[in-house]
Structure formats: C-alpha cells, structure tokens
Amino acid sequence: MSKRDYYEVLGVSKNAGDNDLKSAYRNMAKKHHPDINKTPEAEQTFKEISEAYEVLSDQNKRARYDQYGHEGVNSQFGGGGFGGGGFDDLGDILNSFFGGGSRGGQRRPAGPERGSDLRLDIELAFKEAIFGIEKEIDIQHSENCDTCHGNGATPGTKISNCDTCGGVGQVKQTQRSLFGSFTQVGICPKCQGAGKIPTDPCKICRGKGKVDKDKKLKIKVPAGVDAGARIRVPGEGDMGERGGGPGDLYVVLHVAEDKDGIFERRGNDVYTEVSLAYHQVALGDEVEVPTLEGFTHIDIPAGTPTGKVFTLRGKGVPFLGTDGRRKGDLHVLINIEVPKKLGAEESKLLRELASLHKPTNKSSKVDKNHKNDDDSFINKLKNKLHINQD
Ligand SMILES: [Zn+2]
Ligand SMILES: [Zn+2]
Missing domain, CATH: 2.60.260.20 (Urease metallochaperone UreE, N-terminal domain)
Known part of the structure; x- marks a missing residue:
C-alpha cells in the first residue's frame, strides 16, 4: 500500500511553518475525527492525518521524512x-x-x-x-x-x-x-x-x-x-x-472497462454492439456476435431496423451466490454501417436500387413516427451505454 505524501495529507506546502501545520492539522482533525465524522473513510483519513502531523510536527522526524520519505520515519514507530x-x-x-x-x-x-x-x-x-x-x-x-x-x-x-x-x-x-x-x-x-x-x-x-x-x-x-x-x-x-x-x-x-471495448456492463446485464451492412438487415442473415464466452450466432430477420436490440437471456454476468446458475442477459444492439467509400459497381447498383424506390415523404407519417421512436431509443441506449457513434 503506498502512503500519501504527508504534506499532501495535511494540505500544506513543503515549507509550512509550525503554526500552519498546527492549524491545518486541527482543521483536518475536526473534520475527520471518527467521533464527529460518521463516514466509513473517516477513521482511515483521521489516522492518516494524525500520522502526518506526528511526523511533520517533530523537527527530527520531519527532516528525516524530507530526506528519505516514508522509509525514513517508519522504522521509528x-x-x-x-x-x-x-x-x-x-x-x-x-x-x-x-x-x-x-x-x-x-x-x-x-x-x-x-x-x-x-x-x-x-x-x-x-x-x-x-x-x-x-x-x-x-x-x-x-x-x-x-x-x-x-x-x-x-x-x-x-x-x-x-x-x-x-x-x-x-x-x-x-x-x-x-x-x-x-x-x-x-x-x-x-x-x-x-x-x-x-x-x-x-x-x-x-x-x-x-x-x-x-x-x-x-x-x-x-x-x-x-x-x-x-x-x-x-x-x-x-x-x-x-x-x-x-x-x-x-x-x-x-x-476496469473491457479492454477490447466490446462489452459494457450494467449490473448483471452486458451490452454489445454489432455493425451490419445494409443488405444483411434488409435481406436477413445469420450473423456472428460476441458473448462473454466466445461467439454465438443469431438470426437477423429481414427488415431489421438499426437500433434493434436482441437479448440473449442468461448470457450475462452471474448473480453472486448462485454458483453461476443465474445470470443476467446479453443485449446486442444492431447498428447499420453505411459505407464511406463506394466502388463504381456498388454506386451503380445503389443508384439502380434508388430508382426502384418511390419517394416516401408523403406516405411516411406513421413510419416516420416509428422511426423517431427508434432513433430516440438508440440515443437513449447509446447515452446509457456511452457508445460512441463514429
Ligand atoms: Zn503511564
Ligand atoms: Zn518486541
């Protein structure tokens, strides 16, 4: 366990005089004395403060501390x-x-x-x-x-x-x-x-x-x-x-956070995000998704909207004291990837595709509302998960 610097503990500078030390100590001791301060850390903090003061208020100990740090004064005690x-x-x-x-x-x-x-x-x-x-x-x-x-x-x-x-x-x-x-x-x-x-x-x-x-x-x-x-x-x-x-x-x-950035945990539930291409969600596909214990496959039905969440029951974090018999869920958020660069062939096909679509501006009242709902849900979920959209 590394000890905090005594000067830092008391909140005084390295060349604080006796009076500064004393008044800093008294203020801190008042604030953290376990008889007064009922927070769980108070006792430990108070101990730290007393220890810092005991060393710094003694000329000899202080000199040793300044020269050798904690090592210099520990043996004394x-x-x-x-x-x-x-x-x-x-x-x-x-x-x-x-x-x-x-x-x-x-x-x-x-x-x-x-x-x-x-x-x-x-x-x-x-x-x-x-x-x-x-x-x-x-x-x-x-x-x-x-x-x-x-x-x-x-x-x-x-x-x-x-x-x-x-x-x-x-x-x-x-x-x-x-x-x-x-x-x-x-x-x-x-x-x-x-x-x-x-x-x-x-x-x-x-x-x-x-x-x-x-x-x-x-x-x-x-x-x-x-x-x-x-x-x-x-x-x-x-x-x-x-x-x-x-x-x-x-x-x-x-x-610590997941070092690979794949999972986010909230209690016993775990969240992950999977990016899919437009054609996968439009046509449906079987895709591989990461779980805590390797990969699994899920069926993406045709017409899956972006922001859809698939929940895999029991693929989350074990509940304490259940010996792994009860676990939370894994939620997989679907994100549709829009290609940033298109090849000539892809562009051509997409234009053809576009020409097949009727303009939907007028008929989309219901759809639009629905879409908004989805959007806000994603946003909510994203805010909750702090997933960055790039
Ligand atoms: Zn005695
Ligand atoms: Zn002894």
Missing part, C-alpha cells in the same frame, strides 16, 4: 502505532465540540483495544470480475512482535508500573483553548494508557509490542462481483492494543 499523536490537541478539539472534560475516566487503566481495520483497493480486469478469480495481494499490517510476544519487553526483563501515571494509565492535563482552560483526564502519553512499561524495551519493536509486516494473501473473488464490492478478510487488519485482537482487512474492488 515500529508497530505503526500512531494513536498517541497530537493527543493534547485532540483533547482540545474535542473539548471545543463537547464542552470539555467528558472524555476522561472511562478506562482506568485502558483495557484491550481491537486493532484498526485496513482497506486495500484493487482493480480487477473486466472479465476477472465476471468469472471470479483467486488473487494474490500484498498488504502491510502490524502484528505482535515475535521477539517479545507483544508485551514490549526484552524477554526475561521486568514490566513495571509507569512512573508518569503511577500505573493508572491516565494523567490530568490542563488545556488552554479559545474557550478557556480545561482540566481533563487523558491517556498517559508515556504508557499509552496501559499503566505499565517495560524496564528494558524490546529492541526489535522499540517497546511497542508490534511490528509492521509485509504479507502476501490469497483472496477469492467470487464470479459476478461489481465495482464497489468489499471482501472482508477477518483478522488481517492491524494488531490491537494491550492484547486486543486484530482488526479486519477490507479489500475494495474496482473493475
């Missing part, structure tokens, strides 16, 4: 635990919303907390979504550190009460904001609310108890999925805090 970042400010922000003081006191010390869910977006080829596929995906999530088994202490060393909070996991903080000062109880910044800290922090995870791991996973994409579908992979999110289990991974599917 070991387990990707950005939760504590900017807590003071956050308390402040929430106070300004909720009148202050209401956030403390619910945990003493903090109990296990389930890890965050992760989101991974992948794009499927047009037919992969239709027929289903097993995909290998690369993810990065945090896991318990193998060396310390998640407790953050070098094996064999002691874990003692946190000296900052005396083991309760919380500290009183006085905050000043635009609305006056508040005393509030916040999570202890040293032990992150656990109340205990290792006397000799594990070297591998720097006492976090968690490490970021790259992992390959296989997921099964069922036949018939459409864009926007999510596949939940239980337990593959980030590891939780203080013994809380991992979150889940959500793989969000995007579906």
Whole structure:
C-alpha cells in the first residue's frame, strides 16, 4: 500500500511553518475525527492525518521524512502505532465540540483495544470480475512482535508500573483553548494508557509490542462481483492494543472497462454492439456476435431496423451466490454501417436500387413516427451505454 505524501495529507506546502501545520492539522482533525465524522473513510483519513502531523510536527522526524520519505520515519514507530499523536490537541478539539472534560475516566487503566481495520483497493480486469478469480495481494499490517510476544519487553526483563501515571494509565492535563482552560483526564502519553512499561524495551519493536509486516494473501473473488464490492478478510487488519485482537482487512474492488471495448456492463446485464451492412438487415442473415464466452450466432430477420436490440437471456454476468446458475442477459444492439467509400459497381447498383424506390415523404407519417421512436431509443441506449457513434 503506498502512503500519501504527508504534506499532501495535511494540505500544506513543503515549507509550512509550525503554526500552519498546527492549524491545518486541527482543521483536518475536526473534520475527520471518527467521533464527529460518521463516514466509513473517516477513521482511515483521521489516522492518516494524525500520522502526518506526528511526523511533520517533530523537527527530527520531519527532516528525516524530507530526506528519505516514508522509509525514513517508519522504522521509528515500529508497530505503526500512531494513536498517541497530537493527543493534547485532540483533547482540545474535542473539548471545543463537547464542552470539555467528558472524555476522561472511562478506562482506568485502558483495557484491550481491537486493532484498526485496513482497506486495500484493487482493480480487477473486466472479465476477472465476471468469472471470479483467486488473487494474490500484498498488504502491510502490524502484528505482535515475535521477539517479545507483544508485551514490549526484552524477554526475561521486568514490566513495571509507569512512573508518569503511577500505573493508572491516565494523567490530568490542563488545556488552554479559545474557550478557556480545561482540566481533563487523558491517556498517559508515556504508557499509552496501559499503566505499565517495560524496564528494558524490546529492541526489535522499540517497546511497542508490534511490528509492521509485509504479507502476501490469497483472496477469492467470487464470479459476478461489481465495482464497489468489499471482501472482508477477518483478522488481517492491524494488531490491537494491550492484547486486543486484530482488526479486519477490507479489500475494495474496482473493475476496469473491457479492454477490447466490446462489452459494457450494467449490473448483471452486458451490452454489445454489432455493425451490419445494409443488405444483411434488409435481406436477413445469420450473423456472428460476441458473448462473454466466445461467439454465438443469431438470426437477423429481414427488415431489421438499426437500433434493434436482441437479448440473449442468461448470457450475462452471474448473480453472486448462485454458483453461476443465474445470470443476467446479453443485449446486442444492431447498428447499420453505411459505407464511406463506394466502388463504381456498388454506386451503380445503389443508384439502380434508388430508382426502384418511390419517394416516401408523403406516405411516411406513421413510419416516420416509428422511426423517431427508434432513433430516440438508440440515443437513449447509446447515452446509457456511452457508445460512441463514429
Ligand atoms: Zn518486541
Ligand atoms: Zn503511564
């Protein structure tokens, strides 16, 4: 998963000063804090914002980030635990919303907390979504550190009460904001609310108890999925805090257009267009049409008008969960091709043909209406399908 640029996340320029950073962070945090913003992306966005701020607001980390990018600062955090970042400010922000003081006191010390869910977006080829596929995906999530088994202490060393909070996991903080000062109880910044800290922090995870791991996973994409579908992979999110289990991974599917430009999909129905010569529709013909699974033949009756749609039942996209027993339809739109260049012989024959036709201007009231209907239907269909007429 590629991370967004921290400056971009906060919407500030590369040479933004402390105050710019702070105010950008506060504005963004207000907008995206999951307590305030109930959209599904809020939590992820908020995490991104906190992480960006935690790095950019620290001179050292910022310098490393500027020089080495994300690589330069990731190792600093070991387990990707950005939760504590900017807590003071956050308390402040929430106070300004909720009148202050209401956030403390619910945990003493903090109990296990389930890890965050992760989101991974992948794009499927047009037919992969239709027929289903097993995909290998690369993810990065945090896991318990193998060396310390998640407790953050070098094996064999002691874990003692946190000296900052005396083991309760919380500290009183006085905050000043635009609305006056508040005393509030916040999570202890040293032990992150656990109340205990290792006397000799594990070297591998720097006492976090968690490490970021790259992992390959296989997921099964069922036949018939459409864009926007999510596949939940239980337990593959980030590891939780203080013994809380991992979150889940959500793989969000995007579906590419048909790369050959032959099919368009709407739900479980598929549309295609077949161009035929005038004589084929005038006289009738048996023609080959593409389907999702190769070609088939359809009979074109004599006198088929342009814009006619033939529907092949059950030749569309499988409905999810029916094991391919139920499928949508394939709609074949007939388009009459008018030759752009004619040979001498063709021109001659067409002129002869033309001379056989009586002028139909007068008698065509009904026909004309009918034709208009057809035209508008084609147009509607074309608009719907975004098929370009050349
Ligand atoms: Zn460790
Ligand atoms: Zn503490």
